[in-house]
Amino acid sequence: MIHREGYKISLIVFLVLAVLNILVFLFTGPAPAAWTVSAASAAFMVFVLRFFRDPERKATFSADRIYAPADGKVVAVEETLEEEYLKDRRIQVSIFMSVWNVHVNWFPVGGTVTYYRYHPGKYLVARHPKSSLLNERNTTVIKTKRDDEILVRQIAGTIARRIVSYALKGRKVSAGDELGFIRFGSRVDVFLPPDCIVLVRPGQKVRGLHTSLAQFK
Numbered sequence: 001m002i003h004r005e006g007y008k009i010s011l012i013v014f015l016v017l018a019v020l021n022i023l024v025f026l027f028t029g030p031a032p033a034a035w036t037v038s039a040a041s042a043a044f045m046v047f048v049l050r051f052f053r054d055p056e057r058k059a060t061f062s063a064d065r066i067y068a069p070a071d072g073k074v075v076a077v078e079e080t081l082e083e084e085y086l087k088d089r090r091i092q093v094s095i096f097m098s099v100w101n102v103h104v105n106w107f108p109v110g111g112t113v114t115y116y117r118y119h120p121g122k123y124l125v126a127r128h129p130k131s132s133l134l135n136e137r138n139t140t141v142i143k144t145k146r147d148d149e150i151l152v153r154q155i156a157g158t159i160a161r162r163i164v165s166y167a168l169k170g171r172k173v174s175a176g177d178e179l180g181f182i183r184f185g186s187r188v189d190v191f192l193p194p195d196c197i198v199l200v201r202p203g204q205k206v207r208g209l210h211t212s213l214a215q216f217k
Contacts, residue, residue: 003104005164005181006052013048017041051183054104059209061110061175063145066196066214068206069108069152069179070188072097077202082191085115085141086151090191091198093213095206097186105179106208107142108190109150115141116167121156140167140179146216151191154182176209193217 002010021041024034061067076094097103121136136156143149154163165180167173182188192198196214200206206213 001054001056002049003052003054003181005183006048010048010052014045017045051099051103053102055102057106057176057209059176061209063110064216065212066150066190066192066216067106067108067175068095068200068208068211068213069190070095070097070103070105070206071101071208072188072206074200074202074204074206075187077198077200079194080191082151084117084139084151086149086191089194090151091194091196091214093190093192093198093200095188095190097182097188102208103182103186104208105152105154105181105188107173107175107177107179108152108213109142109144110174110177111142111144111150111172113140113167113169113171113173114143114149115139115151116165116169118163118165136163138163138165138167138180140165142173148193148216150193152179153189153191154180155187155189156182157186 021038024037028034072095074093075096076092078092079089080092082088082090117139119137138154140152141149154165156163162183163180166178190213192214195217197217198214199212
């Protein structure tokens with residue numbers, strides 16, 4: 001399935017490639033160069049469709065777990081001071097998404113959205129530690145039934161130029177509900193309570209909704 005955020009882009013890419021191939025064949029005929037352009041166009045179209053794929057994820061959730069909100073690789077697990085909203089020490093788990101990963105983002109826990117804010121910014125490489133503070137980003141906070149607050153930050157990267165979020169302040173959400181979508185390479189940071197038991201390590205590959213990032217103490 002193709003994610004709704006990809007409908008428009010996929011159609012535009014298809015039309016541009018179709019026109020390009022028609023023009024090439026009109027000017028060159030069925031020459032080797034024309035077939036090369038066709039093959040390259042088909043490969044690029046497959047890449048675009050694959051990037052916007054929207055897999056159906058079935059998972060069983062536990063109220064004492066915090067799940068991965070995205071597919072990718074863990075690039076940081078560290079204690080840090082979250083200064084935007086929580087204003088206290090937190091365990092930050094950062095997940096880098098390459099262009100080959102699914103780019104749908106999900107809510108890692110259930111609860112109520114208590115805070116949402118969009119920040120314009122730069123487009124540093126998403127792996128860069130400063131990208132969490134300097135890049136274009138969305139910040140969402142979910143308050144669980146346990147009264148724990150989990151902050152999720154969607155961060156644009158060098159190529160990613162659009163972050164989509166479906167978070168609304170006051171919205172009731174369940175673990176696994178769709179949080180948003182980031183286009184073409186990006187990162188998601190999750191800020192956990194300091195007494196959580198972290199279940200992942202740097203370098204580990206995670207799968208959205210299937211991998212437990214941490215467990216509430």
